[in-house]
Structures are given as structure tokens and as C-alpha cells.
Amino acid sequence: MINKTVHSVKEALEGVSSGMTLMLGGFGLCGIPENAISELVRLGSSDLTCISNNAGVDDFGLGLLLQQKQIKTMIASYVGENAEFEQQMLSGELEVILTPQGTLAEKCRAAQAGIPAFFTPAGFGTEVATGKENRSFHGKNYVMEEAYQADFAFVKAWKGDVTGNLIFKGTARNFNPLMCGAAKVTVAEVEELVPAGELDPNQIHVPGILVNRIFQGQDYEKRIEQRTLRNI
């Protein structure tokens, strides 16, 4: 049994420095690595390239890094919830690379799985395909996309064990499993860290081999972006 536990978020982020490329799990504010983001703010690393489906909101999630102007380049599929983001993008301080959501997911998965490139139909005939190889298979047109290369991946799981095995809950899964093992170092924070053997080996979403460091997260806010209710 290989133990991946680290005992603080500080230890978990050891080695992070300015100029690095980071992957961050989550969809909107759902399933984001809250503890890692707080620590990134505290560290103050700058000129970061962040790969994440969204860019948080003004005062939460990646918005916290944007407030501090720590992000140089944002790679995302949708960034519409953030006024600070808008301002920095319009002023040219922030470079934004918009990527179709499925392509973003597959580029992470490709990095995890040692696939350097693949073909997808998404974006063919649009500006997303500009400068990329286009090719036809069986009469349909595709764009070649390459795997991401990143230094750190920060993910958040529901439960994890000390060997790094992870289990997610609901739609908080999203990009998190795909980013594990897709960067040089994968850091997982979990709501509940359990001993090896407590999780059913049939029900592991991410095997521990894809996680380098795991820690018990704290003080999860789990903010809801659009609380939408049904009338009784």
C-alpha cells in the first residue's frame, strides 16, 4: 500500500511556482478544489496558466486568483460569470483560450492516458479549428487536438483513501477525474479521507496511481451559483 497522504494544504502545494500551468477541476463552482485555490492565493504565484472549464465568480473559485491578477492565461470553455475576468480580458491583461467543453475534457483525458493527439468533430469549420489539422474520416470532418501539458492538477473529491483512490458525488465529478494524472503532479483534496481498504475496490472512480498527494480538505463552502427551486 503506497501512502499519498500529506498533512496540510501547504505541503500539498509544495513546488508550485509562478509561470506554471495548472489544471483545476470543477464545473462552475461545483466540485472545485477550494482548499488548493485558497492556498494558491496565499502563495501569490503569478503568471499562471489555468486550465479549468470555468473561471469562477468574482469572489469565489478562480475569481479569487483573478482578483490578485495571478492568472496570465485562462484556458476554459465558458467564462461568463465573472466581471473581473471581463475587465482583465478587455484590457488585455488576461489571455483567454476558449476551447469546446468536450475537447477540453478529452485533452485532459488524453494527457492522463498517454494519447498525444486525437480527432474530434467539435469546432470543424469554426475559428477553433484555425491552425489545426483538419481531416476527414468516413466522410465526416474532424479537427486534430493535442493533449494538454501541465505542471500541477488540483482536484476535489468527495471521499478518498490514503492510497489516493478517489470517489466523487453527483455532478461534482465533472473534470476532476480526467485531470488526475494529466499533470506532472496531481493533488487531490477530499471531504473525507479514509484508511486503505474502506472504499469498495469496484467503486473507485480514480485509482490512486493517478494521484500524487492527497489531503483532508477543510471548511468547504460549496457555494451554489444558481439556487433554483421548484414551487411546492
Next chain:
Amino acid sequence: MINKTVHSVKEALEGVSSGMTLMLGGFGLCGIPENAISELVRLGSSDLTCISNNAGVDDFGLGLLLQQKQIKTMIASYVGENAEFEQQMLSGELEVILTPQGTLAEKCRAAQAGIPAFFTPAGFGTEVATGKENRSFHGKNYVMEEAYQADFAFVKAWKGDVTGNLIFKGTARNFNPLMCGAAKVTVAEVEELVPAGELDPNQIHVPGILVNRIFQGQDYEKRIEQRTLRNI
């Protein structure tokens, strides 16, 4: 809730005919669709192309189809457990396309996921790469492989619900999840078929959308190829 249940293996295999390309899950005899194979023998369809990691043993698994000379082409990564296979291959009755195991898995997954082609390092510089595009990414050499195209996929799961959701046990998972949705029609047989809502939605290995027909399998033999024990 969309119900995928069919009430017999006969109904499950409706539409299968000679000359088709079939995917069959399993690794060795572990996790093979025993009921579907029996029915294929009963149907007697011939000139089949079978995509499966192995070819069974003489009197079980795909060996049963080989006995009846129903298979024209076998696509597999390892076929060493089968004397009938050997005889038919040497006599030229059976065409064999050997494919690296990881490439086989990824070609199924690509078909499932609408990826027409991808690059893998497996087989570069070997006869497996002959006639395929080779390309270098970041200084390493890769071979382009295309997704499979198949008519039917037959998989075996441990539990399933009537909407087609599947859960596997142990190493009987193997190729089964990857073949779901990788063919025009996916047929799943399960050891235990349960009503919708009984399986934890967090713990589904294959969402029902990838399964067209599901049925309660019968009389599983689950033969062990190499019963290997530890001394007490």
C-alpha cells in the same frame, strides 16, 4: 425512464446475421457474455468478424464459435489458449488480426466516444505500424489508430437495471464497458437485473444510454482458466 429490458437471449440477439462484425467483452474467460455466445452458436451465423481480447478455449467462450467455424476474422491481442484456433489459423480458414491490447481497448473506447482516430506509441517500429501513419509529438514516435466499426457489441455485467445502467465486479470489467455504445447495437447480459433506482447513480460504470438491450442472463458457468492457489 427508458426501459431497455428484453425478455430472452433470442430477442436480445435479434438482427444478428452472417458477415457481421461483433465485439465481445471479456479477458480470457473472465467476464465473457456466456449467454450471447451460446445463442450465437444456436443461430449459426457465419463469416463473423469478432473483436475480442482473446478467443476463448477449445470448448468454452469464443472457442464454441470456432468449433462451428462461424468466425472468419478474429481481431484480438492474444489467442494462445486454443488448439482449434491454431489449426484454423494455420490452415488459412481463419484470418487473425493481432492488435496490442491497449490499442484494442482504446479503439473500442474511441468508437464509443465518437473519436475517429488517435495516436498511440504502442507498436511503433514494429509490424503493427505497417501501413499506418506514424507521427512524432514532443520527440516521441506514435502510430495513428482508428476507431472500430461494429454491428453488435455483447457485454456481460454483474448487475444492471432496466434502463441499461451497468456495474461490473473485479477484473470481469475489462473490455466490457468500452464496448458499450461502440457498435450499432449493444446487448448487455447481467447476473442480476434490478429495477430502476436500485443502483446508486454515483456508482454506475456504464450509463444506460450506451446499452440498447439488457437481459437477465442464465446458468453462468464462469469457468476459471488457471485456478492458482496459495499453500496454507
Next chain:
Amino acid sequence: MALDKKDIAKRIAKELKDGFYVNLGIGIPTLVANYVPKGIQVEFQSENGILGMGPFPYEGEEDADLINAGKQTITSLPGASFFDSAMSFGMIRGKHVDLTILGAMEVSDKGDIANWKIPGKLVKGMGGAMDLVASADNIIVAMMHVNRKGNSKLLSKCTLPLTGLRCVKRIVTELAVLDITSQGFLLVERAPGVSIQEIKEATAGKLEIPAVVPEMQF
């Protein structure tokens, strides 16, 4: 009379067939879930990772870990499953989702669609729209026939950056149901009380008008 958004959603709901897996975009498409015809079973997929999406939760039942692609709190139905984003878009690219319903800023008479970017305005991103339109065999667009200035949004060529090429199959607007054919927009149905002339004037792209154009039935 031109349809309102609810009526557009109602008309689109008639396109749902028993056993369909459906992905609904934000806006009018979301409303379609309220009008599933009686007697048929469909399942809704949300690309952030759920199949078998249910209605919004009652107060107190909302769960931060359970949202739809619009970031709204939702519920799950019996038979639901959760999965990661690669599996979700695998379903989409692999054509396992039977029907995609989404909004558009412009559609061309070749079936091109533009719905993600207006040059000079803030770009929010394409989200999953490019994957959806490039993959689905069956794409229905819910949109307004003309913009606020009265200009047609059904064009011979899109002026905005494209989301996808030659992918739209059917369009439902406040005025009409139109199919994309090799002849351009084919007028299939008109909204109750809307004249063919009105539709003609509101359509800038090539419009094919059959001898008989029935009114929509709800």
C-alpha cells in the same frame, strides 16, 4: 399570432419521441422539459455529467453537488447516473444522445449555426455547444426569427463566427417550423394566424414554400 417562448418550447416538445435521450440548451430549450408529451419516456442529459435529470429541487433539498449545465440546482430521477465530462461528451460525440435542442443567434440556409460570439462584445465562450452541434444527427434550434431591430436571423450566410457547419436539421421560431434541405429553408408549419407573407419577409435566406403550409398544432 407569433408564438411566445413557452409556445415555441411546446411545439418543440412534439419532436420528442419515446426512448429519446435529449440534451437541452439554456433558455427556451430548458422549457421543453415542461411539455413532454404524455405516454412517452425520454431522459434528459446535462453535459456536466448527469443522465436522468429531474426537476428543480424543493426548498431544503438543493445539493451543491447536483447542478445542470446552467449551474442550476436540480434533482435526479430513478435510473439516473452521474459521470465525468469525458464520458458525457463521449455520449454526445458518439451520437448516443438522440436529440439536441439549443438556441441560436443566426442560422444559415445551409444549416450553419452561430450562437456563441458577437465580435466586439464580451465573449463568454462556447461551453459545450460546438461539441453538441458537431456531433448530433438531430439538432433542433429554438430561436427568434428576427432580432430586436427587425432584421432576419435566418440568413443565406451567417455573419457571426460559426459554432458549427451544416448541422442544423430543424428550426422552430415564433413564426414557423422550418427544415434545412438542399433547397435552403423549407417552410414546414406556420404559427397559428401567421401568414406565409410574414414568414417570407422575416426570412433573409433562401426559403422554399410548399403548396400547403399547415398551421402548427399543439
Next chain:
Amino acid sequence: MALDKKDIAKRIAKELKDGFYVNLGIGIPTLVANYVPKGIQVEFQSENGILGMGPFPYEGEEDADLINAGKQTITSLPGASFFDSAMSFGMIRGKHVDLTILGAMEVSDKGDIANWKIPGKLVKGMGGAMDLVASADNIIVAMMHVNRKGNSKLLSKCTLPLTGLRCVKRIVTELAVLDITSQGFLLVERAPGVSIQEIKEATAGKLEIPAVVPEMQF
């Protein structure tokens, strides 16, 4: 004296490092699991879909749903996980497995390996070997230095169809430990009592012999 198979496995086991994920091939490599050095933690991956593979089961504990890549019944250890073949080879191709130990019929002094096919003989298939050798940064080959006819299997060029190109890092045979370098085979250690001359005679490929070649320690 030349090593037996157990001793080759024992020597290879010394290459295991704390925290390593290891994939063991069939034959001698399988034996390596019996000699994990005390005080270190390693996990064994079997490419059919398990991480955290344990020893063979006791009689009555065997489970048809739990086998290794050699189709043998196995057990799982606390912290184990099961996964599908795409994930399994994702781990391998993605270089998450730290060490691959496998057998070979021939190895060249450039690090090429042939271990799956003998022309004219029955071909069983490459299984996962091509994925493993093309992916791993750290490949150790366990093999016999010479074949039954006394001919060297460490060549300047493989004569059999290749499994992988320039991938082997280290070779452990009954006679020696050798590394692949830009100079060819580098003699690192010799088996106890085996002379440099014996190794030289048994090696057909280019052999680099340092001034001092220590005997293997167990």
C-alpha cells in the same frame, strides 16, 4: 555460477523502490513479487484491470471474477482498485506505472526487444507487451543470456519481429546485469562466480566492459 530463475527474480526485486507501481510480465517477472525488499511499499498492476494485486487465493477463496493477466486466480489488497482496460492502458501509456518487468526472446544493443512472435511458429499474440514497452520509461528485461542451442539472445540487431524499438533500459540474465547505453550493452554486474570472459562469449551485441564489474549482491 549462472543464476536460476528464482535468483534472477531476486536480483530484479532489488530494483524495486519505495512507492513504485509495477507491472510484472508472465514467467520470471511474476516471481519478482515474492522478493520485494523489506521496508518498502510497492503496488502491482495487472493490465487486465487491477491495481493492488495480492497473492494467489487460498483454496475456496478463488473468484472467477478476479484474475491476473496470466488468467490466474488472484486476490486484492486493501487500497486496491478495479478498472476497465482503457483506464488500465491509460495508466501504462500515461507513464503512471513506474516499472515494467518482462521477458524477452531477443534484445538488441540499442534496446530493441523481440518477445512475441517467431516466424513459422504459432503466433499467440502480443497481448499488452507492445503497449508496455512503448510506454514505460523504466523497462527491465528478465531473460536467458543464451538460447538452448547456446546462441546469444543479446544481439546487435534483433532477428525476430520487434515488440518495441529502443525501449529496454536494463537486462538481468542468468549471467549478468547489463544496461543499454549509447555504447551498447554496459556490463553492470556479473553473477557470482561468472567470469567476464563467459559473459563476453555469451553476448553477440556490442558489450562495454568497465574496469571493475562487481558481483551481484542478494
